[in-house]
Every structure is written in structure tokens, then in C-alpha cells.
Amino acid sequence: MIKVGIVGGTGYTGVELLRLLAAHPQVQLTAITSRKEDGMPVADMFPSLRGHVDLAFATPEKAKLAECDVVFFATPHGVAMAQARELLAAGVKVIDLAADFRLKDPAEFEKWYAMPHSCTDLLEEAVYGLPEVNREAIRKARLIGLPGCYPTSMQLGFAPLLAQGKPLVNEASLIADCKSGVSGAGRKAEVHTLLAEAADNFKAYGVKGHRHLPETTQGLQAIAGGRKVGLTFVPHLVPMIRGIHSTLYATILPEARDTDFQSLYENHFKGEKFVDVMPAGSHPETRSVRASNKLRIAIHRPGGGDLLVILVVEDNLVKGAAGQGVQCMNIMFGIDETAGLMHIPVLP
Numbered sequence: 001m002i003k004v005g006i007v008g009g010t011g012y013t014g015v016e017l018l019r020l021l022a023a024h025p026q027v028q029l030t031a032i033t034s035r036k037e038d039g040m041p042v043a044d045m046f047p048s049l050r051g052h053v054d055l056a057f058a059t060p061e062k063a064k065l066a067e068c069d070v071v072f073f074a075t076p077h078g079v080a081m082a083q084a085r086e087l088l089a090a091g092v093k094v095i096d097l098a099a100d101f102r103l104k105d106p107a108e109f110e111k112w113y114a115m116p117h118s119c120t121d122l123l124e125e126a127v128y129g130l131p132e133v134n135r136e137a138i139r140k141a142r143l144i145g146l147p148g149c150y151p152t153s154m155q156l157g158f159a160p161l162l163a164q165g166k167p168l169v170n171e172a173s174l175i176a177d178c179k180s181g182v183s184g185a186g187r188k189a190e191v192h193t194l195l196a197e198a199a200d201n202f203k204a205y206g207v208k209g210h211r212h213l214p215e216t217t218q219g220l221q222a223i224a225g226g227r228k229v230g231l232t233f234v235p236h237l238v239p240m241i242r243g244i245h246s247t248l249y250a251t252i253l254p255e256a257r258d259t260d261f262q263s264l265y266e267n268h269f270k271g272e273k274f275v276d277v278m279p280a281g282s283h284p285e286t287r288s289v290r291a292s293n294k295l296r297i298a299i300h301r302p303g304g305g306d307l308l309v310i311l312v313v314e315d316n317l318v319k320g321a322a323g324q325g326v327q328c329m330n331i332m333f334g335i336d337e338t339a340g341l342m343h344i345p346v347l348p
């Protein structure tokens with residue numbers, strides 16, 4: 001059994017990790033932290049876990065994190081980088097759901113996250129936890145920086161176009177128009193996620209620059225074999241709880257007009273258990289992936305013209321966070337990549 005610890009077990013991604021890991025056949029939940037709820041049984045706070053998790057929350061100092069095989073950090077940015085070195089030295093693998101180990105350039109991290117990076121020596125070793133792009137590196141990793149929720153949808157949505165030896169689309173002007181449910185903002189109290197603010201409302205934000213832009217550009221350029229990529233990313237907050245819907249646009253180059261893009265996507269993701277390339281012309285819905293680790297993609301070429309429209313849906317808390325973390329854990333420990341992750345989405 002893999003002994004698992006979770007730092008930040010009371011947040012939305014933390015409780016999602018608990019839901020997935022409590023039912024995982026090869027996991028023994030060993031330590032779950034909360035500074036505010038020290039001593040409270042997990043099932044008292046989350047009755048949905050009654051009968052599945054019999055641990056209590058403990059502060060990070062009291063929790064037996066060093067006895068785990070792997071520790072997930074479902075905490076705000078800046079927490080994992082303060083504790084990763086010590087855990088790794090104790091032989092514990094680390095999977096961070098926040099952004100501490102996503103960006104390779106510490107100056108970029110400091111610019112977008114407005115805090116100094118206290119663990120730059122581990123940035124080179126850290127592996128970006130996007131299995132459909134980076135599976136072999138994840139297999140050997142001790143330290144994973146999991147992608148953000150929007151970056152997962154954008155990178156997997158554009159990947160088949162960029163992973164070719166030569167450009168098929170204008171890589172200097174990709175566009176991503178993305179919408180997220182409010183759980184993407186976490187469980188902490190904030191005015192913009194109050195019911196009276198977020199319900200019956202729809203707005204863009206971060207148009208001037210969002211911290212997921214450098215992360216996504218870094219990932220897209222790696223997928224493109226180092227070619228420069230230009231991206232315009234516009235996130236929106238929509239009045240739903242879970243889910244991300246990303247509409248991606250790319251202009252097809254004249255020399256690539258005859259490409260069968262549907263086949264290109266199907267072949268690229270062949271064998272991937274968590275990416276579903278839907279039949280041409282489909283309109284994927286966020287509820288078709290709710291509470292599941294699946295990401296669905298549909299390719300459109302309106303009017304047969306030169307603009308490619310790629311629709312991507314995922315659950316921000318699962319493929320966008322906790323589920324992707326469990327997928328990485330499965331790969332790191334050499335077990336079936338789908339273990340504990342084959343949930344069928346809930347409807348309605």
C-alpha cells in the first residue's frame with residue numbers, strides 16, 4: 001500500500017483528493033493536515049466521507065508526513081516550496097497542486113506570484129505533472145509541479161497541433177477563451193465568489209495578464225520542440241460550481257490546409273485513458289466530465305475555412321487538479337495509471 005499524506009485537506013482540491021484516495025485500492029491515507037481544524041475528525045467536516053475516512057485533521061507539525069511515501073500539497077502557492085526539501089530528504093515523494101514547481105524560471109515565478117522563490121535549487125529536478133505530455137519523466141520523478149486547471153485544458157487542446165515537426169497553424173497567435181466554475185477560486189471566503197456576486201453573472205478577468213499565461217506558454221513551447229508560441233488567454237468566471245470549458249482558436253497555415261485534423265487528434269491521443277477525442281462536430285459539455293478525470297475534446301473547422309476551433313472540457317478539481325495528481329502518483333509508483341480514477345461522470 002502507498003502511504004499518502006495531504007497538506008491542506010480542508011480546501012476544495014484537498015477534499016477532492018480525499019474522495020479519490022479513500023476509494024483507491026492501493027492507498028492508505030496516513031496524514032491529513034489543517035491548521036484551523038486541528039483534531040477534528042475528517043468525517044465531521046465532510047459527512048460525505050463518513051465510513052470512508054476515519055482520520056482526524058492535524059496541524060502540519062503534528063501530522064506524520066515524513067512517514068508517508070508521498071505527500072500532496074493542496075495549499076496556496078508558497079507552502080510546498082518551504083517543506084519539499086525536508087520531505088524529499090526523508091525519502092518522501094512530493095506532488096504540489098500549487099504553482100511552486102511549475103515555472104522553470106524563478107524570475108517568472110516571482111513576477112507572477114509576487115513572492116520570492118525559496119527553493120530554486122529544486123526547480124530543475126521538478127517535473128511538470130501533465131502525463132499525456134510528460135509520462136516518462138513523471139515515472140522517474142520525486143517532485144511534481146502539477147499544472148494549473150486552465151493550463152491543462154489549453155495544453156492538451158493545442159498539443160496535437162504543436163507536437164508536429166513543422167508548424168501546421170500560426171503558432172504566433174493562438175487564442176484561448178476559457179470559462180471556469182467558481183470552485184476554481186478555492187474554498188476560502190472571497191467577495192467575488194459569494195452567491196449574490198457570482199450567480200446570474202458572467203465576466204472576464206485577468207485579460208491584462210493571468211499567472212497561467214507564462215505556465216501555458218512554457219508548456220506549449222516545450223510541446224512544439226522549442227519553437228516560440230504566442231498565446232492570448234482570456235479567463236472568465238461563469239455561474240457554475242465545477243468545470244472548465246475552453247474554446248481554443250488557431251489559424252491553419254496555407255501549406256497545412258489539407259490536413260485531416262480529426263485524425264491528427266485521434267492518433268495523437270490514441271490509448272490515452274483520460275482524453276476523449278469526440279466525433280467531429282461534437283459540442284462537449286462540462287457536465288459530461290463532472291467529478292471525473294476525463295478531458296473531452298472536439299475539433300471544428302467552421303465552413304471548412306482556415307480557422308480551427310477546438311472545444312475542451314474538464315473538471316477543474318479532477319483532471320485540473322486532484323485527479324491529475326492521483327494519475328501522476330500512479331505513474332510514479334508504477335501501478336495502473338487508472339487506479340482509483342475510473343469514475344463515470346454524474347448527470348444531471
Ligand SMILES: NC(=O)C1=CN([C@@H]2O[C@H](COP(=O)(O)OP(=O)(O)OC[C@H]3O[C@@H](n4cnc5c(N)ncnc54)[C@H](OP(=O)(O)O)[C@@H]3O)[C@@H](O)[C@H]2O)C=CC1
Nearest residue numbers: 008010011012013034035036074075097098184186187321
Ligand atoms: N480550485 C481549483 O480548481 C484548483 C486549485 N489548484 C491549486 O491547488 C491549491 C489548493 O487549492 P484549493 O483547494 O482551491 O484551496 P483552498 O483555499 O480551498 O484550500 C487551501 C488549503 O490549504 C490549507 N492551508 C492554507 N494555508 C496554509 C499554510 N500556510 N500551510 C499549510 N496549509 C495551509 C488550508 O487549511 P488550513 O488553513 O486550515 O491549514 C486549506 O485546507 C492552490 O494552490 C490552488 O491554486 C490547482 C488546480 C485547480
Ligand SMILES: CC(=O)N[C@@H](CCC(=O)OP(=O)(O)O)C(=O)O
Nearest residue numbers: 098099148149180181182184185
Ligand atoms: C475561477 C478562478 O478563480 N480560477 C483560478 C485558477 C485556479 C487554479 O487552479 O489555478 P492555480 O492552481 O494556479 O491556483 C484563477 O483564475 O486564479
